[in-house]
Amino acid sequence: MISIVTPAFNEATNLPALYERLVAAMRDIGGEWEWIVVDDHSRDETFAVIEALALRDARVRGLRLSRNSGAHVAITCGLHQVDSDAAVMMAADLQDPPEMLASMVARWRQGAQVVWATRRARPGDPSHRGFAALYYWMMRRLVGMTEMPARGADFFLVDRVVVDAFRRFSERNVSVLALITWLGFRQECVEYDKQPRLSGQSGWTLARKIKLVVDSITSFSGFPIRLCTYLGLVFLTGSLVLLLVAVALLPQLGGGLLLVLSLIVGLAGFQLIALGIVGEYVWRALEETRRRPPYLIEAMAGQREAAKLQ
Numbered sequence: 001m002i003s004i005v006t007p008a009f010n011e012a013t014n015l016p017a018l019y020e021r022l023v024a025a026m027r028d029i030g031g032e033w034e035w036i037v038v039d040d041h042s043r044d045e046t047f048a049v050i051e052a053l054a055l056r057d058a059r060v061r062g063l064r065l066s067r068n069s070g071a072h073v074a075i076t077c078g079l080h081q082v083d084s085d086a087a088v089m090m091a092a093d094l095q096d097p098p099e100m101l102a103s104m105v106a107r108w109r110q111g112a113q114v115v116w117a118t119r120r121a122r123p124g125d126p127s128h129r130g131f132a133a134l135y136y137w138m139m140r141r142l143v144g145m146t147e148m149p150a151r152g153a154d155f156f157l158v159d160r161v162v163v164d165a166f167r168r169f170s171e172r173n174v175s176v177l178a179l180i181t182w183l184g185f186r187q188e189c190v191e192y193d194k195q196p197r198l199s200g201q202s203g204w205t206l207a208r209k210i211k212l213v214v215d216s217i218t219s220f221s222g223f224p225i226r227l228c229t230y231l232g233l234v235f236l237t238g239s240l241v242l243l244l245v246a247v248a249l250l251p252q253l254g255g256g257l258l259l260v261l262s263l264i265v266g267l268a269g270f271q272l273i274a275l276g277i278v279g280e281y282v283w284r285a286l287e288e289t290r291r292r293p294p295y296l297i298e299a300m301a302g303q304r305e306a307a308k309l310q
Helices: 015-029 046-056 071-080 098-109 126-141 160-167 175-182 204-220 221-248 258-288
Strands: 002-008 033-039 058-067 088-089 114-121 155-159 187-195 297-301
Touching: 002 071, 002 126, 015 033, 015 046, 015 071, 015 155, 015 221, 033 046, 033 114, 046 058, 046 071, 046 297, 058 071, 071 088, 071 160, 088 098, 088 160, 098 114, 098 187, 114 204, 160 175
Parallel strands: 002 033, 002 088, 033 058, 114 187
Antiparallel strands: 058 297, 088 155, 114 155
């Protein structure tokens, strides 16, 4: 039994095409399967499309979140609904071809517990490629997650034991992909060419990208705090040297006071940055202590039990 989890935000036009290709791909693979679509409080007819597909095919289930919470919260919600032997996370825009499922399932059947579909090529805006390259470099080099695919992977399959381990973590501000990498288990990769988006626009805004970077780094590393400490020592040493130079060489030119003021302003700016970084960790600790649920389900569509493949 395989569950395919798809977060969807304003994907009403893409879901029917994705359904048809999923049916064809899973027919070739064989066995039982279900499709769980999590509507991240879309503004279009996404949930109505999910309801129509669920009426048409008992293998389709849908959930609508009560507010827009982002793709990683939607993925978490979907993985919490999985009762199968393995789960696949697949986007709704058909950039991840369903035909890759055969290779991923084959690796899982051979013993892999996490199968990442890593990108050989990524079409689209060069700025998106640049951001992705920087993000994965930071995760591998700064955070220390050397197991994370260098070219990125947001299309993956996880075994039941990994899903159960994932459910033990209740963190709110965390990257699902980074957490699954951190869990360990037997992880393998298959390569594919990411396809152009079928239609519509991505909801992956700059603000969400920045939040992903902050969540990923603060959830798995104390590097920013250590960096503040190291930079603080450098700044203090440099300020002492410059102060001595100003006092010794510039009093007759009237530049000593100006240089001292510049140093004070520079150090104040650095302190504010350091406080902001520490504040990110404190804020995340506060959010965890509140114990608010990461998502609320507004509506559901489809049956709980998946039907056998016809």
